[in-house]
Amino acid sequence: xxxVQTNYTVPVGPLHPALKEPIRVDLEVDGExxxxxxxxxxxxxxxxxxxxxxxxxxVQNIYMAERVCGICNICHPFAYIMxxxxxxxxxxxxxxxxxRVIIAELERIHSHLLWAGVAGHEIGFDTVFYLAWRxxxxxxxxxxxxxxxxxxxxxxxxxGVRRDITEEQLPRIRQSLEYYKSIFSQLGDIFLxxxxxxxxxxxxxILKKEDALKLLTVGPTVRASGVPKDVxxxxxxxxxxxxDVKAITPDMLTGTVVGDVYDRIIVRLLEVKQSIxxxxxxxxxxxxxxILAEPKMAKLLNMLxxxxxxxxxxxxxxxxxxIHYVRLEAGREGPAAWKIRAPTYVNFIAIPTILxxxxxxxxxxxxxxxxxxxxxxxxxxxxxxxxxxxTSLDYEELHRLSVEKTRRLE
Amino acid sequence: xxxxxxxxxxxxxxxxxxxxxxxxxxxEQIIGVKKSVLMSLWIHVNKDSFRAAVEHICRLQEYPHLxxxxxxxxxxxVELIYHFTIYYGQSRQELSLGLRVQLPKDDLKIPTVTxxxxxxxxxxxxxxxxxxxxxxxxxxxxxLFMVDDVPEGVYPWRKDDxxxxxxxxxxxGRQPKRDK
Numbered sequence: 359x360x361x362v363q364t365n366y367t368v369p370v371g372p373l374h375p376a377l378k379e380p381i382r383v384d385l386e387v388d389g390e391x392x393x394x395x396x397x398x399x400x401x402x403x404x405x406x407x408x409x410x411x412x413x414x415x416x417v418q419n420i421y422m423a424e425r426v427c428g429i430c431n432i433c434h435p436f437a438y439i440m441x442x443x444x445x446x447x448x449x450x451x452x453x454x455x456x457x458r459v460i461i462a463e464l465e466r467i468h469s470h471l472l473w474a475g476v477a478g479h480e481i482g483f484d485t486v487f488y489l490a491w492r493x494x495x496x497x498x499x500x501x502x503x504x505x506x507x508x509x510x511x512x513x514x515x516x517x518g519v520r521r522d523i524t525e526e527q528l529p530r531i532r533q534s535l536e537y538y539k540s541i542f543s544q545l546g547d548i549f550l551x552x553x554x555x556x557x558x559x560x561x562x563x564i565l566k567k568e569d570a571l572k573l574l575t576v577g578p579t580v581r582a583s584g585v586p587k588d589v590x591x592x593x594x595x596x597x598x599x600x601x602d603v604k605a606i607t608p609d610m611l612t613g614t615v616v617g618d619v620y621d622r623i624i625v626r627l628l629e630v631k632q633s634i635x636x637x638x639x640x641x642x643x644x645x646x647x648x649i650l651a652e653p654k655m656a657k658l659l660n661m662l663x664x665x666x667x668x669x670x671x672x673x674x675x676x677x678x679x680x681i682h683y684v685r686l687e688a689g690r691e692g693p694a695a696w697k698i699r700a701p702t703y704v705n706f707i708a709i710p711t712i713l714x715x716x717x718x719x720x721x722x723x724x725x726x727x728x729x730x731x732x733x734x735x736x737x738x739x740x741x742x743x744x745x746x747x748x749t750s751l752d753y754e755e756l757h758r759l760s761v762e763k764t765r766r767l768e
Numbered sequence: 769x770x771x772x773x774x775x776x777x778x779x780x781x782x783x784x785x786x787x788x789x790x791x792x793x794x795x796e797q798i799i800g801v802k803k804s805v806l807m808s809l810w811i812h813v814n815k816d817s818f819r820a821a822v823e824h825i826c827r828l829q830e831y832p833h834l835x836x837x838x839x840x841x842x843x844x845x846v847e848l849i850y851h852f853t854i855y856y857g858q859s860r861q862e863l864s865l866g867l868r869v870q871l872p873k874d875d876l877k878i879p880t881v882t883x884x885x886x887x888x889x890x891x892x893x894x895x896x897x898x899x900x901x902x903x904x905x906x907x908x909x910x911x912l913f914m915v916d917d918v919p920e921g922v923y924p925w926r927k928d929d930x931x932x933x934x935x936x937x938x939x940x941g942r943q944p945k946r947d948k
Contacts, residue, residue: 400913408924444797452801571831574887585857587833592862593853599800605857645801670808670851670864672835681851683838697838699851699891704835707887 365393370721370756383709383725390717395710407696415691416442416516416662417655423682424510426698429472432465433675434698435514437682440595442516442693444669445686446662450651454518455597456644461505461513462673463633463640467538468497469676470626473729474549477623480722481558482761486548493541500534503527516658517651528641535634542631549623550611557767559619563712563724566617573708576701577678578629579728581607582622584615589674601639606632619727626729664688668695677701677729702730719763722756769830771855774807774863777828781811784824788817791868808864815878818869822850822881825865829854834881837891839899841927845870846899848878871901880905898925 368385380401386394406426410419423434436458443450450458471494478486498508504523505511513519523531549555565575570583580587586605590598606628608614608621615621652658668685678701685695705728712724772780778792791812799806813821825832835851850867871878880903882889892903893912900923922931 400911400915403913405924444795455800568831571833572886574833574835574885576833587856589862591859592856593806593864594804594860595799595806597800599804599806600802643801670866672853672864679835681835683836683849683851685840695838695840697836699836703890704887707890 368718381706381730383713383721385713385718385721387718390719392713392716392718392721395713397706397709399706407698410696411693413692415659416693417659419692419696420514420516421510421512423698424512424514426700428509429469430465430675430677430680430700431510432462432513433673433680434682434700436462436596437671437673437680437698438684438696439514439516440671440673441669441682441684442662442686444671445667445684446516446665446669447667448517448651448661450518451648452597452645453522453647454649454651456640457519457521457523457649458514459597459601460523460637460640461501461511461519463636464497464501464504466633466676467630468494468501469729470630471497473626473676473726474545474623477559477619477723477726478555480726480757480760481555482757482764483552483554486552486555489548493538493545496534496537500531503530515650516662518649520650522649523644531637531641535638538630538634545630546627549627550620554764554767555623556620558720558723558764559623559727561616561618561620562720563619563716563727564617565708565712567615569711570617570708573711574704575678575708575728576704577675578622578625579678579705579708581605582615582625583617584609587679589672589679593672595671595673597640600643601636603632603636619723622727659691662686663691675701678705702728706730717763718756719759722760769855771858771861772828774809777809777854777863777865778811780828781813781821781824785813785817785820788813788820790814804860808866810866810868812868812870815869815871818867819879819881821867822884825852825854825867826884829856832885834885834888834891837888837895839895839901839925841899841925842870843927845872846876846901846926847871848895848899848901850881876901877904878902880907882907897923899923900926 365386365388368387370383370385382398384396385392406422410422414422420435420439423438424431426434471490475487475490478490501511502508504527505513505521513521565583567583567585570580570585584607586607588605590603591605606625608624611624611628665686666688670681670683673680680701681699683697684693687694713721716724774794781789789811793810795808797806833853833856835853838849838851840847847868847870852865852867854863854865855861878901880892882892889908890912892906893908895901896903897911897914
């Protein structure tokens with residue numbers, strides 16, 4: 359009798375439901391169970407570092423950094439300007455540091471709420487998706503009120519920020535924060551006590567503490583595995599050095615650490631609450647004074663052109679540690695070297711470990727649980743290893759499998 | 769785990785590697801209204817002591833966090849900086865450690881660190897395809913970001929590489945650079 363092939367490879371992507379940008383995942387499956395997974399990236403490599411060092415000047419790079427990612431468009435310019443400031447020896451005024459932190463925390467709230475909606479959608483719980491995104495509108499309105507834009511905020515400048523937060527704006531900010539405080543217990547009930555969410559997320563996509571550390575994961579992914587690693591706490595930068603922030607791990611709420619998708623929900627939810635507290639503290643303690651170290655653009659660019667040195671800056675983005683390395687050489691309009699490492703870069707390395715042993719229907723939620731900063735699955739193709747015959751599984755099909763699993767469990 | 773101060777970390781490197789340490793530097797930055805001090809370490813080791821240096825970092829911290837390898841073309845040499853953090857997870861104790869190593873252009877080879885830090889494989893693959901540094905013993909030798917139709921031997925991060933210019937799509941109003 360000839361040997362029967364039991365393992366098949368299922369490529370998911372380059373366009374995938376749990377992702378906002380293209381990536382391909384090749385799943386090796388035995389029936390419904392995932393035996394192994396491999397990740398193929400590079401579909402959206404835009405050569406940003408190359409453009410930043412070959413074409414742009416220092417200030418143009420801030421806006422370039424803002425466009426690395428649509429959701430984390432604060433953490434990239436934040437890390438970039440801090441790296442340049444370190445290399446060139448520029449000290450931003452304290453008021454600017456507080457404004458930077460307020461904007462960064464507003465971004466964290468909007469990013470975590472966006473993720474909560476996507477996670478609800480992935481398991482076929484669209485009511486949660488609509489609710490989370492409706493709630494998120496409030497923070498987007500607030501961001502628009504403060505910065506003038508909903509998405510790309512263009513707030514940062516080397517040596518400070520471009521817009522001040524005035525006394526007249528504070529009541530509107532407080533009003534939004536009060537709104538979130540008033541609905542927080544409701545959000546907690548939905549995300550942590552709903553039986554459907556519990557069934558689909560508990561003991562799914564487990565990442566053990568040791569694996570999380572070995573595979574260099576960062577942000578809520580590593581914190582949900584029980585490691586209190588948070589740049590805002592470990593190596594406080596900007597105004598975080600004045601504030602008292604604690605790294606959030608799931609055992610603060612449940613007393614245990616499993617490292618599954620449910621734990622990642624807990625961490626993100628508690629971080630929304632923490633961000634509100636940080637913003638309130640910043641508003642209360644914000645020093646007065648100027649917001650830019652050097653308001654004259656020509657003078658700033660000239661100073662940077664003469665500067666020499668290197669700097670590395672780390673920022674806690676909503677998805678984890680974001681690091682920028684910048685090297686300045688005298689006589690150059692822009693940096694001589696620029697290296698960006700976004701948090702998803704390292705979180706992706708843990709994806710095979712998270713998916714292994716799970717089911718195909720759990721792929722969307724397990725994948726989404728690291729909150730990958732990439733794009734959306736339109737199709738998946740199953741390949742029969744023997745015949746090389748391809749069967750197309752489109753996004754709807756994969757999504758339907760996930761929704762059916764939820765129905766089965768109910 | 770005992771937490772050493774930045775100066776003690778440098779001393780421990782000097783003891784462990786001896787003449788393998790080329791240069792060390794501590795950057796200090798004062799931040800915030802409360803004037804907290806943020807320190808970061810830069811350690812330059814020679815090529816032969818590189819493995820020993822990474823092993824030494826693994827002794828200082830059980831699972832050191834390797835954020836990224838940045839590389840820079842110095843002309844005759846290629847400089848790699850391994851951006852580590854140690855003592856994470858403890859309030860205000862984390863230390864950034866940039867481990868710098870320079871490789872001559874005629875011998876661009878570096879041993880892998882994936883046996884000590886399994887998650888380093890992506891950044892090693894990226895350094896290999898973008899800078900043309902051969903990583904000896906890398907468990908996964910495929911390309912990471914570059915598509916397969918880019919020919920072998922084209923390294924975008926190298927400043928002496930003229931082959932890339934030919935691959936660039938000529939946009940309206942832009943002429944390809946010609947060799948002088």
